[in-house]
Amino acid sequence: KIDRERLWKVLHSTCEWGKGERWGDGPTDIGMSRLTLGDADKQARDWFVETTKSLGCKVQIDAMGNIFAVRTGKNEGPPTYAGSHLDTQPTGGRYDGILGVHAGIEALKTMNDLDIETEYDTGVINWTNEEGARFPISMISSGVWAGAFSLENAYKLVEVGGKATQKSELERIGYLGTLEASHKANPIGAHFELHIEQGPILESSGGKIGAVEGAQAYKWFTITVRGRDCHTGTTEFQNRSDAMLTAAKLILHSHNKARADGCLASTGILKLRPGSTNTVPGWVQFSLDIRSREDATLSKLEEALKKDFERIANGEDVSGVNAQGTKGRGCTVEWQLDTDSPATKFYEDCIKCVEESAKSMLGTNAGGQVRRMTSGAGHDSVYTSRHAPTAMIFVPCREGISHNPAEYCSPEDCGNGAQTLLGAMLRYDRY
Amino acid sequence: KIDRERLWKVLHSTCEWGKGERWGDGPTDIGMSRLTLGDADKQARDWFVETTKSLGCKVQIDAMGNIFAVRTGKNEGPPTYAGSHLDTQPTGGRYDGILGVHAGIEALKTMNDLDIETEYDTGVINWTNEEGARFPISMISSGVWAGAFSLENAYKLVEVGGKATQKSELERIGYLGTLEASHKANPIGAHFELHIEQGPILESSGGKIGAVEGAQAYKWFTITVRGRDCHTGTTEFQNRSDAMLTAAKLILHSHNKARADGCLASTGILKLRPGSTNTVPGWVQFSLDIRSREDATLSKLEEALKKDFERIANGEDVSGVNAQGTKGRGCTVEWQLDTDSPATKFYEDCIKCVEESAKSMLGTNAGGQVRRMTSGAGHDSVYTSRHAPTAMIFVPCREGISHNPAEYCSPEDCGNGAQTLLGAMLRYDRY
Numbered sequence: 001k002i003d004r005e006r007l008w009k010v011l012h013s014t015c016e017w018g019k020g021e022r023w024g025d026g027p028t029d030i031g032m033s034r035l036t037l038g039d040a041d042k043q044a045r046d047w048f049v050e051t052t053k054s055l056g057c058k059v060q061i062d063a064m065g066n067i068f069a070v071r072t073g074k075n076e077g078p079p080t081y082a083g084s085h086l087d088t089q090p091t092g093g094r095y096d097g098i099l100g101v102h103a104g105i106e107a108l109k110t111m112n113d114l115d116i117e118t119e120y121d122t123g124v125i126n127w128t129n130e131e132g133a134r135f136p137i138s139m140i141s142s143g144v145w146a147g148a149f150s151l152e153n154a155y156k157l158v159e160v161g162g163k164a165t166q167k168s169e170l171e172r173i174g175y176l177g178t179l180e181a182s183h184k185a186n187p188i189g190a191h192f193e194l195h196i197e198q199g200p201i202l203e204s205s206g207g208k209i210g211a212v213e214g215a216q217a218y219k220w221f222t223i224t225v226r227g228r229d230c231h232t233g234t235t236e237f238q239n240r241s242d243a244m245l246t247a248a249k250l251i252l253h254s255h256n257k258a259r260a261d262g263c264l265a266s267t268g269i270l271k272l273r274p275g276s277t278n279t280v281p282g283w284v285q286f287s288l289d290i291r292s293r294e295d296a297t298l299s300k301l302e303e304a305l306k307k308d309f310e311r312i313a314n315g316e317d318v319s320g321v322n323a324q325g326t327k328g329r330g331c332t333v334e335w336q337l338d339t340d341s342p343a344t345k346f347y348e349d350c351i352k353c354v355e356e357s358a359k360s361m362l363g364t365n366a367g368g369q370v371r372r373m374t375s376g377a378g379h380d381s382v383y384t385s386r387h388a389p390t391a392m393i394f395v396p397c398r399e400g401i402s403h404n405p406a407e408y409c410s411p412e413d414c415g416n417g418a419q420t421l422l423g424a425m426l427r428y429d430r431y
Numbered sequence: 432k433i434d435r436e437r438l439w440k441v442l443h444s445t446c447e448w449g450k451g452e453r454w455g456d457g458p459t460d461i462g463m464s465r466l467t468l469g470d471a472d473k474q475a476r477d478w479f480v481e482t483t484k485s486l487g488c489k490v491q492i493d494a495m496g497n498i499f500a501v502r503t504g505k506n507e508g509p510p511t512y513a514g515s516h517l518d519t520q521p522t523g524g525r526y527d528g529i530l531g532v533h534a535g536i537e538a539l540k541t542m543n544d545l546d547i548e549t550e551y552d553t554g555v556i557n558w559t560n561e562e563g564a565r566f567p568i569s570m571i572s573s574g575v576w577a578g579a580f581s582l583e584n585a586y587k588l589v590e591v592g593g594k595a596t597q598k599s600e601l602e603r604i605g606y607l608g609t610l611e612a613s614h615k616a617n618p619i620g621a622h623f624e625l626h627i628e629q630g631p632i633l634e635s636s637g638g639k640i641g642a643v644e645g646a647q648a649y650k651w652f653t654i655t656v657r658g659r660d661c662h663t664g665t666t667e668f669q670n671r672s673d674a675m676l677t678a679a680k681l682i683l684h685s686h687n688k689a690r691a692d693g694c695l696a697s698t699g700i701l702k703l704r705p706g707s708t709n710t711v712p713g714w715v716q717f718s719l720d721i722r723s724r725e726d727a728t729l730s731k732l733e734e735a736l737k738k739d740f741e742r743i744a745n746g747e748d749v750s751g752v753n754a755q756g757t758k759g760r761g762c763t764v765e766w767q768l769d770t771d772s773p774a775t776k777f778y779e780d781c782i783k784c785v786e787e788s789a790k791s792m793l794g795t796n797a798g799g800q801v802r803r804m805t806s807g808a809g810h811d812s813v814y815t816s817r818h819a820p821t822a823m824i825f826v827p828c829r830e831g832i833s834h835n836p837a838e839y840c841s842p843e844d845c846g847n848g849a850q851t852l853l854g855a856m857l858r859y860d861r862y
């Protein structure tokens with residue numbers, strides 16, 4: 001049995017590094033702002049390395065700054081890992097990613113405490129830049145490991161609103177490792193990831209543990225709208241090429257269309273130029289995040305939006321956004337694909353290890369409390385599953401709130417998750 | 432007669448300070464980016480002071496950094512001024528404001544060249560921060576002079592996207608003057624302002640000189656939309672309080688409604704938080720610039736938008752923006768008034784001086800080439816007209832383009848404007 005109190009205490013003590021906004025009165029009612037590869041992330045990483053070394057682990061850092069801590073087992077062979085991430089959103093919480101890493105460390109501590117000898121090596125991974133918040137490609141480092149991105153392109157990625165690159169920041173904080181970032185050079189035996197659900201399903205259905213079968217598909221785009229700067233006071237609507245008004249129409253339409261297709265659409269970043277109250281902006285750039293359970297549905301939505309955006313920017317009416325005729329002279333629209341994460345199915349063997357572990361922990365009345373589900377968010381497990389048996393464990397979070405300082409997972413649910421994780425790893429190791 | 436070549440040459444030579452984007456192949460086909468009180472503005476100011484002093488003017492700087500250069504006349508009494516501004520938009524052109532100041536200086540040079548003795552003093556004014564681009568209240572310094580803003584509030588104004596205040600920047604560049612910024616302490620006898628039209632009317636009607644009768648009303652607001660940060664991948668539309676989606680609807684609706692009412696609406700600035708592709712923004716702030724010829728029409732639009740924004744943010748449908756039902760849980764909307772510039776009527780006596788001067792310059796076929804018109808933009812003349820006889824002179828600019836690097840006024844039109852300005856000043860001085 002894991003030490004639930006120790007897990008809770010250690011997790012929150014490390015949340016000193018990268019503290020965010022306070023949202024409540026309790027000692028842990030403070031959000032996180034630990035952007036990847038920043039100074040606070042370095043502190044959390046240093047703690048990770050020290051702690052796992054002190055548990056007797058061999059610690060290696062790869063070329064993307066991913067950290068692999070391994071506890072030796074009886075036989076040689078790729079380790080069974082618990083993996084997740086210590087970076088957060090700019091206004092994130094204390095559980096998204098962080099819980100998964102801490103639960104992995106707690107699992108290793110428990111194995112040590114109980115002198116458990118595993119068949120093969122076991123370990124914990126801290127993946128770099130899972131969030132994609134600072135460098136805007138999510139899970140890029142497990143992606144490089146999986147061969148989905150080249151190291152070269154990953155290194156060049158520039159931070160949102162700044163100039164630093166992933167490589168320059170890895171160097172700056174001393175986490176540019178020598179191990180090749182590759183599933184071939186550094187294989188994984190199995191990957192289990194504990195994570196808060198980040199949605200309301202478990203909580204609202206009374207579920208305790210989600211055995212995650214896979215993740216929905218998503219794509220991230222940068223959309224650039226080009227019009228013409230002009231004076232707000234002297235330029236009639238019909239003479240404008242208003243990139244901001246056009247962007248507003250595109251954003252509204254993307255939501256209308258996604259909703260009609262049973263998908264999601266979101267814009268989380270928007271920049272404009274020149275940025276003056278009395279100049280109609282000639283340039284707007286915004287992010288578009290679209291999601292669906294099915295790759296085919298997502299592709300259909302993407303194709304439809306590409307056509308519709310073009311038509312809307314040219315003043316044609318689509319879903320009412322140009323109905324009132326403030327169309328002006330039109331703008332151009334350019335799409336750039338930043339992230340393409342297809343729908344993922346995890347491994348039945350691993351999912352079963354999670355289910356069995358959860359049921360044995362919850363005991364006789366486990367029935368409805370363990371449920372199979374699909375992840376709305378992407379996770380590093382999406383990439384590990386391309387080259388290693390993988391499954392995830394979800395625990396409830398309050399009101400499904402995540403990517404928000406008020407994200408919350410109770411000590412009980414954190415403990416349940418960590419216990420299930422340990423059980424799943426040991427089950428898989430024996431199997 | 433003014434020296435048209437000298438005017439053109441000197442104007443463009445000073446455009447070295449604060450050069451912007453090149454948009455064509457010609458030597459002057461380069462825009463301007465001379466934000467008020469920046470280093471380039473200081474260079475232009477230093478040039479203004481030196482030049483007018485070398486012409487024998489007495490130069491004074493007031494507490495808002497407005498610069499008054501005065502050429503002595505026969506009798507004592509408040510001077511007849513040519514006034515405009517040397518600051519530009521971040522992506523501005525070489526004529527908006529700059530032409531008016533240079534034409535004023537050219538008028539003084541011509542008076543010197545021809546040994547003209549005026550009845551009263553004459554002079555040129557360079558007003559600080561006319562554009563309202565860096566510190567977001569337009570014409571704030573002529574506004575302080577007119578008593579429309581307190582010096583204290585003007586000093587506190589913070590730059591867009593930064594921390595500097597108007598006062599700290601006035602101090603930094605050495606233009607915090609000792610003269611009181613007040614129409615009482617420093618009265619103006621009359622104010623003539625030459626400016627490019629910034630719209631297409633003169634050009635498309637074959638007009639050469641606009642005798643400007645007044646300016647339309649406008650108001651600037653900062654609108655803050657508050658929702659809740661959440662995960663883009665795990666939060667269904669109905670559980671979101673999406674501040675960006677709501678802002679998109681409000682921006683679209685403001686255009687629809689303004690158009691229906693024969694007004695203008697524009698959004699030139701938009702900021703959001705936290706600014707991550709996979710977090711639905713919980714906070715968006717944008718500028719709203721609304722304009723109308725009639726104060727009453729503008730007030731009606733403002734009132735309607737205040738009600739409509741509230742309803743739209745709460746998910747009610749107004750003008751179709753919520754028709755598709757992606758309304759979620761709603762957001763709050765807060766309005767802040769930044770600039771209130773009522774409709775302005777200039778002085779008939781001054782307008783007549785402009786008309787007569789233009790007609791005498793254009794000669795026999797002047798008929799349709801001089802036309803009375805209303806300004807779509809605000810100008811420092813709006814504030815001087817509260818306490819001094821005022822009129823403006825418009826000259827055509829290509830395609831009505833302004834607040835854009837490609838803003839262009841031909842040498843002929845620049846010269847016509849300066850000649851009309853000199854004539855109007857001398858006519859008013861005699862009168």
Ligand SMILES: NC(=O)NCCC(=O)O
Nearest residue numbers: 130131138377378664709
């Ligand atoms: N779990 C999580 O927030 N992952 C980031 C990638 C995504 O936006 O789905």
Ligand SMILES: NC(=O)NCCC(=O)O
Nearest residue numbers: 233278561562569808809
């Ligand atoms: N002329 C000019 O651009 N003035 C700035 C104030 C306004 O936006 O009307």
